[in-house]
Amino acid sequence: MLAVCLAAGALTVAAPGTGQADAASVCTGRPAKTVAFxxxxxxxxxxxxxxxAIAVAKAPGARRYMSVQLQPRxxxxxxxEGRFTRQAGPVxxxxxxRCVRATGNVGGATVSTGWILCR
Structure with a gap:
């Protein structure tokens, strides 16, 4: 009984950090634009x-400031925004x-799109 409780506790501790991060790491829909910086x-x-939108680091690793912003007209x-290892977002x-504009920042380098994806 004790082994079952310990195993269940280990699953509870490990599952939220791994499953939620994987599930929230991508956007749904079709790729519309990629802007490299x-x-x-x-x-x-x-x-x-x-x-x-998501901002993805070219070289994942150490925690550094990253941000992504997406605004509809x-x-x-x-x-x-925050200190992340791989990406900021999705938002x-x-x-x-409506048109949207997006801004991404990874480690101090920033890119902005202006108004795009207008329909």
Whole structure:
């Protein structure tokens, strides 16, 4: 009985950190645009109603400041920022019939798109 409880406790500790990170690491929809910059890539995805963005480091490893911002025209920006090892995001906004603009930052290098993905 004690072995079962210990095993269940180990699963509880290990599962949230691994499963949630994998599930939240990608955007849904079709790839719409990728913008490369010195330290990473800003990737944008689009579905019929939503746009999604992530900023991905070219060289994952040590924790460093990363951010991604996605704003629909006339709407509020969605932002994810912090010290990450691989990527910032995903962030998603409602973008039906609206342009979006995105900004990505990995380790101090920044890229911005201007208004894109207009329909």
């Amino acid at each position: 010195a330290t990473g890539e800003l990737r944008l995805y689009r579905t019929r109603h939503y746009a999604c 006339g709407g509020r920006a969605a932002v994810d 998603t906004v409602h973008a039906l019939n």
